[in-house]
Amino acid sequence: MPTYVYAITDAGHPLRLDGITGVGDPAAELRTVRTKQLSAVVSDAPADLRAKRRDLLAHQNVQERLLADGPALPMRFGLVGPDDAQVASVLEEQRDAYAERLKEIDGCLEYNLKVARDEDDLLREVMAESADIRRLNERTRDNPAAHDDRLALGELVSQQVQARQDRMGTELVDRLTPAAERTALAEPTKTHFLNVSFLVKREKAGAFSEAVHQEAEQRGEAYTFHLNGPLPPYSFV
Known part of the structure; x- marks a missing residue:
């Protein structure tokens, strides 16, 4: 059997x-x-x-x-x-x-962290920091028939959003890694730009959870942190 x-x-x-x-x-x-x-x-x-x-x-x-x-x-x-x-x-x-x-x-446990950011908040940041995006946005607004400009605007916004999400994810992992033994990145979800697991010593679990809480507080309401654990260490087997 x-x-x-x-x-x-x-x-x-x-x-x-x-x-x-x-x-x-x-x-x-x-x-x-x-x-x-x-x-x-x-x-x-x-x-x-x-x-x-x-x-x-x-x-x-x-x-x-x-x-x-x-x-x-x-x-x-x-x-x-x-x-x-x-x-x-x-x-x-x-x-x-x-x-x-x-x-x-x-002596270790796994914690999985997923982080999302409000889409409107991110788009406002992209618009404020990119002169090229503002220029294309104005041109498409004034000329609805500007098909090529709309395509270029959409592509540029997508690139900027992805670059910022990648940068934010790397920064968060770097800041939390010292509190863990190992990390394991997973594919982002449809709604979360960061999906990462941390292997944490059992006696440091409280300190790790507090570090995640502090990061969430510093980022503000535009960010949503989902910390799941402790879990069996599936990601590190």
Whole structure:
């Protein structure tokens, strides 16, 4: 039967799995696949696994229990191996890489930060700081038939918006990086120009959250900061 994989730990992890169950309906019983150096927490994989809320929560609950007692490499939802023997084989083949990752995330949590800026506020700034954009804007306003000018205006505004968003994102990451162990940039969303995860020492989590709060306060109401965490360190596995 296919094996569903929740997380990987070192062999000395306490693996307190009492009172929690895995994905599926009925919920699967958890078990471990062990090698000399590593353990994987697994269960039977449901035949009709979907990303339903019940199963997502079960997956997360297993990882949170493990992380409470020591480092654990969280696997993405839906990771399935052919069987326990194949999972054990991968643990052995990749033991050095997994051991290194476990050292890196020991005592750490992940925080994801998404930042958006009010579009009108950004466009006002672009208009105020670019003489070329102001000139093209006036020409298209006075001459609605100036098709080429409208195209040039739209392209120039888009370039300026992107450049400012890139600069703002880089500046924010640079300012927050000293409070974290590592960072991992992700693709921006449709509404957020910055989407970045930080690996933060557990004892520094409060200081990191405060640093993010201070950045949000300094930027003002035109910016929206969404800080999500603590999370299993998915972005650093």
